[in-house]
Amino acid sequence: MHEVLSKKQLSPNVTRLDVMAQRIAEIRQPGQFVIVRRGEGAERIPLTIADADPAAGSIALVIQAVGKTTRELVALNPGDSIQDISGPLGRPTDLIASGRALCVGGGVGTAVIHPIAQGLHRQGVAVVSIIGGRSKEWVIFEEELRKLGEVIVCTDDGSYGRKGFVTDAAKDVLAAGGVDCVYAVGPVPMMRAVAAVTKPLGVHTIVSLNPVMVDGTGMCGGCRVSVNNETKFACVDGPEFDGHLVDFDLLWDRLGTYRAQEKESMARHEESCRIGLEKPKAV
Amino acid sequence: MSTKITTKERLKIERQAMPEQDATARAAAFCEVNLGFTEKLAMLEAQRCLLCKEPKCVAGCPVMVNIPRFIQFIANGDLAAAARSLLGDNALPAITGRVCPQETQCEIECIRGLKGMSVAIGHLERFVADWSYRLANQVVTAPPQPTGKKIAVIGSGPAGLTAAGELVKLGHEVTVYEALHKPGGVLVYGIPEFRLPKQIVKEEVERLQQAGVKIECNVVIGRTYTLQELRARFDAVFIANGAGLPTFMNVPGENLKGVYSANEYLTRVNLMAAYKFPSADTPVIVGKRVAVVGGGNVAMDAVRTGRRLGASSAMIVYRRTKKEMPARAEEIHHAEQEGILFEFLVAPVEILGNDQRWVTGLKCRRMQLGEPDASGRRSPVPIPGSEFVIECDVVVVAIGSRANPLLTSTCPELKLNRNGNIAADANGMTNLPGVFAGGDIVRGAATVILAMGDGKRAAQTIDGYLKKA
Numbered sequence: 001m002h003e004v005l006s007k008k009q010l011s012p013n014v015t016r017l018d019v020m021a022q023r024i025a026e027i028r029q030p031g032q033f034v035i036v037r038r039g040e041g042a043e044r045i046p047l048t049i050a051d052a053d054p055a056a057g058s059i060a061l062v063i064q065a066v067g068k069t070t071r072e073l074v075a076l077n078p079g080d081s082i083q084d085i086s087g088p089l090g091r092p093t094d095l096i097a098s099g100r101a102l103c104v105g106g107g108v109g110t111a112v113i114h115p116i117a118q119g120l121h122r123q124g125v126a127v128v129s130i131i132g133g134r135s136k137e138w139v140i141f142e143e144e145l146r147k148l149g150e151v152i153v154c155t156d157d158g159s160y161g162r163k164g165f166v167t168d169a170a171k172d173v174l175a176a177g178g179v180d181c182v183y184a185v186g187p188v189p190m191m192r193a194v195a196a197v198t199k200p201l202g203v204h205t206i207v208s209l210n211p212v213m214v215d216g217t218g219m220c221g222g223c224r225v226s227v228n229n230e231t232k233f234a235c236v237d238g239p240e241f242d243g244h245l246v247d248f249d250l251l252w253d254r255l256g257t258y259r260a261q262e263k264e265s266m267a268r269h270e271e272s273c274r275i276g277l278e279k280p281k282a283v
Numbered sequence: 284m285s286t287k288i289t290t291k292e293r294l295k296i297e298r299q300a301m302p303e304q305d306a307t308a309r310a311a312a313f314c315e316v317n318l319g320f321t322e323k324l325a326m327l328e329a330q331r332c333l334l335c336k337e338p339k340c341v342a343g344c345p346v347m348v349n350i351p352r353f354i355q356f357i358a359n360g361d362l363a364a365a366a367r368s369l370l371g372d373n374a375l376p377a378i379t380g381r382v383c384p385q386e387t388q389c390e391i392e393c394i395r396g397l398k399g400m401s402v403a404i405g406h407l408e409r410f411v412a413d414w415s416y417r418l419a420n421q422v423v424t425a426p427p428q429p430t431g432k433k434i435a436v437i438g439s440g441p442a443g444l445t446a447a448g449e450l451v452k453l454g455h456e457v458t459v460y461e462a463l464h465k466p467g468g469v470l471v472y473g474i475p476e477f478r479l480p481k482q483i484v485k486e487e488v489e490r491l492q493q494a495g496v497k498i499e500c501n502v503v504i505g506r507t508y509t510l511q512e513l514r515a516r517f518d519a520v521f522i523a524n525g526a527g528l529p530t531f532m533n534v535p536g537e538n539l540k541g542v543y544s545a546n547e548y549l550t551r552v553n554l555m556a557a558y559k560f561p562s563a564d565t566p567v568i569v570g571k572r573v574a575v576v577g578g579g580n581v582a583m584d585a586v587r588t589g590r591r592l593g594a595s596s597a598m599i600v601y602r603r604t605k606k607e608m609p610a611r612a613e614e615i616h617h618a619e620q621e622g623i624l625f626e627f628l629v630a631p632v633e634i635l636g637n638d639q640r641w642v643t644g645l646k647c648r649r650m651q652l653g654e655p656d657a658s659g660r661r662s663p664v665p666i667p668g669s670e671f672v673i674e675c676d677v678v679v680v681a682i683g684s685r686a687n688p689l690l691t692s693t694c695p696e697l698k699l700n701r702n703g704n705i706a707a708d709a710n711g712m713t714n715l716p717g718v719f720a721g722g723d724i725v726r727g728a729a730t731v732i733l734a735m736g737d738g739k740r741a742a743q744t745i746d747g748y749l750k751k752a
Binding site: 023024027037041042043044068069083084085086087088089214215217218219220221222224226231236250253254256257258261262264265268 | 462463464500501502503506507508527528529531537538540543544546547550551555556560561562563564565566568640687688689
């Protein structure tokens, strides 16, 4: 059992939970994730380790409430517990050893960019972060990233920072030159767009893929992706890959595999919350 | 309840049939097919055993259960003694009694099988094990003398659990590390409920825990801890993390939606209970027509699962003939009863999909049998121009699995063989002092009982090693 120590609403549908996971807090590295199962009957979902406090024995999980499972997770309060947390999983990020890196985070992906920027900063790499959201209230992890280097904030509606997409800001930074590596994490269309910008410039670009996972240890292949026309398992071979070699169409398509079931599960969940006949399952 | 029955009388008794659920009713449900012997049936069946002085059945058993001894106790009506005898030899009898291929192991050696039907050793084993849960207090044995030695077991599948059970019996302190959230390995994620109820696995695991085995779930060795860290903290390590890496066919269309590895399909349904969706949160794509590629037990489990999820047609696609199928005879028979279709001498060349990239069919080629290969089985040879399409909306690939490299890749000093399996001798010894291995991580994908045999032998090897150390 992993106790929830604190909870913070970061944006209208993104919540940060700091939960007890001593071993993971001590050894996790940038780019790694955990598989979380809230309780009996719940599914296993992958969540990136956005931060960790080894002294407190806690890790930070940043969760976007999009379906039944994530909604139930963000409904947890300090003192509640998560039954299973397995990890740290995945290969750690290939951090460049020196120079200047551009970290691009979109939406909840900004939380995933944070430990990568931390790792880069720790070894003396100059970090420029470009982060974005629909409007001001959707921008997350700005303060944390400012501690690690320059931050450019973009909003779709211009309510905060620069108006436009993160890719537009990335184009400008890249045009000015001096970027040794790009790390991009966010929705599939955003990562695809960033990779399309950097490819003609020949700037190495690492993306973090988010396919459907079950075990997270390489035993099922549910998370298979195509990289350089080769099938890879994102949970053990990734989750980070060369953005210029990833088949984003396949990833996007496979992410839709359970759309009908996700809707059904969500509708049932909302119904039971609304009429209050079923109490949410105990954890 | 007399043992004073003559051999002639014993020979007159016919093999008792296992009561089972009706095929039509069970094809739609996940409850167990075989219902188990009653006490009366068990005693009658036990009396068929001729109590051979040099029993061949024992030599056929990978964990060397003293078969005539426990069967004689049943025949005498002393079920507590039968249970003590059986549990002394076998750490997981309720499981082996259900999933062992007895027809090719203990029962094939049975003298009575030479001229008729062998004794139903597996069914009797299962009967005694199930009885012992209901009356556990009658089977209590004295706790062993603690040795103070600590052993880590990696993986809680059949090999790991057996080794753990044997090692605590010898007085060692055992901690089992499991990557998933529930212990049991293939027993919980692979073998379906209708063949091995998960409650049985839970009870077997609890029995081991009561005996002193500690189990830590959600620990992935190679990620959460390295093998080297475990070596520093424990007197010995037993690696039994299985062959959990799925093999795909490498044909076009394999990443379409609706294509599963058998591991994923079965994990969703068994471990995550996707058959209860939306009561359980994990979904699975329910096909109207399910095609399962392969001819082993995993393929049979997958196809029968597809049928139970509601497929109107569930089909096995196998490149050899029924005769070469590695699956257990009983499973093939059950599948046939449940209306599973079989396409023999057929190999997929492509998986076809629609505009939305969902599976619509399996393009196959007909085969004929050629010369025997290294394994002695005749190799399938494609017949030119024989392509045809099997219409289906779910494809499950069950053509085998390999060693998961997650652990071994993080410990390069551990010697592997050419297939990527850990190189260990017949007693489970690896090239690293204090590190032992067994089960599928050494053999490649094999059977539950062979893994258990490895676990039992390795436990004896480890015990010998610790006594010398």
